[in-house]
Amino acid sequence: MSIRNERMKRMLKRSEGFLGSKSCRSRGLAIGSIALFAAVAAQATTVPFTESFDAGVSGWEDNVNSPLAWTATGGADGGGFASGSYDYFGYSSPFGSGPVVLRASAADDPSGGAFIGDWLADGVGTVTAMVRHDAPEDLTFFLRVASPANFPGAVFSGTQTVAANVWTRITFAIDPSSPFCIAEGTSCAAVLANVGTLQFGTSAPVGLIDDDVAYTISIDQVALLPVPEPGTALLFGLGLAGLAAAGRPEPADRGNAAATRSGEPAIGNGDPA
Numbered sequence: 001m002s003i004r005n006e007r008m009k010r011m012l013k014r015s016e017g018f019l020g021s022k023s024c025r026s027r028g029l030a031i032g033s034i035a036l037f038a039a040v041a042a043q044a045t046t047v048p049f050t051e052s053f054d055a056g057v058s059g060w061e062d063n064v065n066s067p068l069a070w071t072a073t074g075g076a077d078g079g080g081f082a083s084g085s086y087d088y089f090g091y092s093s094p095f096g097s098g099p100v101v102l103r104a105s106a107a108d109d110p111s112g113g114a115f116i117g118d119w120l121a122d123g124v125g126t127v128t129a130m131v132r133h134d135a136p137e138d139l140t141f142f143l144r145v146a147s148p149a150n151f152p153g154a155v156f157s158g159t160q161t162v163a164a165n166v167w168t169r170i171t172f173a174i175d176p177s178s179p180f181c182i183a184e185g186t187s188c189a190a191v192l193a194n195v196g197t198l199q200f201g202t203s204a205p206v207g208l209i210d211d212d213v214a215y216t217i218s219i220d221q222v223a224l225l226p227v228p229e230p231g232t233a234l235l236f237g238l239g240l241a242g243l244a245a246a247g248r249p250e251p252a253d254r255g256n257a258a259a260t261r262s263g264e265p266a267i268g269n270g271d272p273a
Contacts, residue, residue, distance in 0.1 A: 045117035045195070047124055050223040054080040059110035060219075062086075063101050068219075076130035076167040081220035088135075088208035088215070097142065097155065098204040101217050106148040106196035115224065119145070119174060119192045125227030127172045129200065131162055135215040138163050139202045143172045148196025152185040167220070 051058055053075065057068040062084030075081030086101045093099070104110030133139055138161045146153030156172045157180050175181065176189035183191060200219065208215070 043113050043116040045119055045122035045124060045224065046112075046114035047122055047224050047226045049111070049114040050221055051111045051114070052077065052079060053082045053220055056080070057082045058112070059108040060102065060104050061108065063099060063103070065103075065105075068102070071218075075218075075220040076132075077221060079220075081130075081218050083216050083218040085214040085216050086202075087213060088204050089210070089212040091204045091209050093204075098202045100144060100199045100201040102201075102219050103197065103199040105150070110198070111222075115198045116148075116196055119195050120176070120189065121193070123227045124174050124192075124224050126225040127156075127174060127223070128225065129170055129222045130167050130220040131170055131200070132165065132167045132218045132220075133162065133202070133215060134164055135205075135208055136164065136211075137205045137207050139205070141170045141203075142201050144197075144199040144201060145191060145195045146184075146197040146199070147191070147194050150197050152183065152191055153197065154181055154183045154188045154191040156181050 051060075053060075053070065057070045060068045060082055062068055063086060068082040068084050070080060070082055072080050082102075084102055086099060088099070091099060104115055106113075106116050127143055129141075131141055140161060141158045143156040143158070144153055145156075156174070156178070158170055158172065160168070160170050162168045162170070173180075174192065176187065176192055178188070181188040202217065
């Protein structure tokens, strides 16, 4: 466990002791929250970064904060991957979303703290992951990020459908002004400036809510990708425009016009050869 994580736990322990005094309970809670925020605030996000799970679950947990299961082979790249399980039976949510099934919380130093920090200042542009499940219905996934205390947060909804038993890449553009970002109690920009919790959840199809079965949901190759440099984006756009122009067929009349200017007879549209 890292020195940063040990210091954070010691600060939280001291704050818990202070909470023992009934008269100081509110003040102690505030001190504990400030200590946790201060311990994480100095952390810089690692961009680019990919969690491959080749050596273990790297501090990632399931929906009840238990360590994910680890498998050494068979991941999206042939290497290791992590898995959790979830029973959708009777699931309901007042927010209309599905459950969080996989999570990385700051207190556990997940992936060496690579996901923790100010995503806006550190230039996080995209989050991708490879996911797989064995549920009998297709699922869609969402991404939730939150402060180290797990609130406030923001949810990035997904539109990609993931079929059963197939490793599938899911992608989320990290844009605080995106209509796909729904903030909880604050703005998406405020949440992205202080990320200490990273979670993935799924939809909850009606067919699964009726089944009392725990389905396996696996994850691999979780990546933070940087915001493209302006020059790179421009060159990419120009390249696409060039390809489109190169593939455009030349109008037949253009050849006839050139022939007419050179004194040669034009051919086409019923003219004799």
